[in-house]
Amino acid sequence: MKKIKFLVFTFTALVLTSCSLDDDESNFHFEAMSITEVDLPESFVYGETYDFNITYEKPSSCYVFQGFDYVHSGNLERTVTAVASVYDDRACTEGITFETKILPFEVRFKGTYTFRFWTGINEETQQDEYIIVEIPVEEEQTTAIKP
Template identity: 35%
Template structure:
């Protein structure tokens, strides 16, 4: 009797586990959006704060903004340059085979609020590399903007 009870409980447990795994209910997948524009200052003045926004194109109206994804690192060829690589992640339901939703595909969001450079910042330039997509060789393509640190020196008129 114990053996039959054990087998019955095991069968019911496995059946409920398998049925949960076969669920075609909502799930989440991620996709990159194409960055089409940005707002950056002409230069970063130490101890000042700047809002930096990014404009991007959603893959379709079924996608929603999820987050910005980015890393920063020193330029391998020029140690006076700090590079920020920025991507926009979106989410969608992969169970939806056709997107019938309509909506605005171009959005603008704040990447950094009150972005600042300290007075002891060691780099001369901050290079932003915004992911715009990939080329035919599946290599990443970027919108690259260099922002110098410190106010540019005033040019003196030639005499």
């Protein structure tokens, strides 16, 4: 019985000391990337799903696209930001490149949607800037059947 207690104690001590969560030296951080272009329809049809082509600016090869931060403000307002992980401990290729990713969107409400795509911070005012697009929702399309 003493051997079992000793083994359990040893195993527990080993697990607790070998897995430290105090990693203060992260090798990456997250940053927003400027959205430079959006390809959106002029109107939506209620209930349909659309693929938005969103182009953003990558300052270097250390920026790796992680996804879009997509914030709802009420039923019809959306704020979209392109997010990257930026690796601090890599040798990176400097120079701006542009990439395009797809953001799927399902029309769930009637009215006019307002989209705000983050483009960066104004150097003079230090305020966030956006591409703002308003898209109205049309009624469902119906196909008339002729006899």
